[in-house]
Amino acid sequence: MLAFWILVALVAFSAAQTPSGSRTIVEALKTSYNRVDTNGDGKLVPSEFQASLNVADKDHNGKVIFREYIGSSTTADRDLAEKIFNHFDFDNDGHLDDDDLKVAFAQLDVNRDGGVSLAEYLTEGTTLLAILLPSVASTVAPTAAG
Ligand SMILES: [Ca+2]
Ligand SMILES: [Ca+2]
Ligand SMILES: [Ca+2]
Numbered sequence: 001m002l003a004f005w006i007l008v009a010l011v012a013f014s015a016a017q018t019p020s021g022s023r024t025i026v027e028a029l030k031t032s033y034n035r036v037d038t039n040g041d042g043k044l045v046p047s048e049f050q051a052s053l054n055v056a057d058k059d060h061n062g063k064v065i066f067r068e069y070i071g072s073s074t075t076a077d078r079d080l081a082e083k084i085f086n087h088f089d090f091d092n093d094g095h096l097d098d099d100d101l102k103v104a105f106a107q108l109d110v111n112r113d114g115g116v117s118l119a120e121y122l123t124e125g126t127t128l129l130a131i132l133l134p135s136v137a138s139t140v141a142p143t144a145a146g
Contacts, residue, residue, distance in 0.1 A: 029125040033118055043115035044108075049101055056096075063095035083132050 034040075036048050056064045066085050070078065088096055090103045108116045108124050 033121050045115050063097045065095045
């Protein structure tokens with residue numbers, strides 16, 4: 001799932017907490033983007049997000065619960081992880097699944113061309129940061145706007 005890797009990136013970032021934040025966040029998001037873009041064509045399609053979701057779905061029932069989610073990230077900031085998890089559990093049924101993924105994908109694919117570009121991914125990632133981690137986001141991208 002799209003968002004899924006953003007989450008992992010954000011959790012990893014919060015653990016790292018380096019002072020020169022903006023570059024680190026962008027780099028973390030780029031790394032997560034490349035991880036989802038398995039065919040390396042610079043475009044994330046739903047099947048690639050689905051594959052990421054499947055990785056976290058340990059018991060393969062099509063649903064990722066918080067325990068599975070937290071288990072796939074090695075860092076221990078549970079509060080942040082829980083915030084992120086709840087954010088992407090759009091229907092609040094306690095797990096991440098195809099339905100949540102569709103909503104998340106629709107949010108990412110801003111120009112509706114059926115794929116998520118790196119630019120779209122970075123925009124969404126930093127927006128998400130501003131919502132979930134205002135203190136960190138304030139250090140991000142003074143180049144925003146425009
Ligand atoms: Ca791709
Ligand atoms: Ca859900
Ligand atoms: Ca797009």
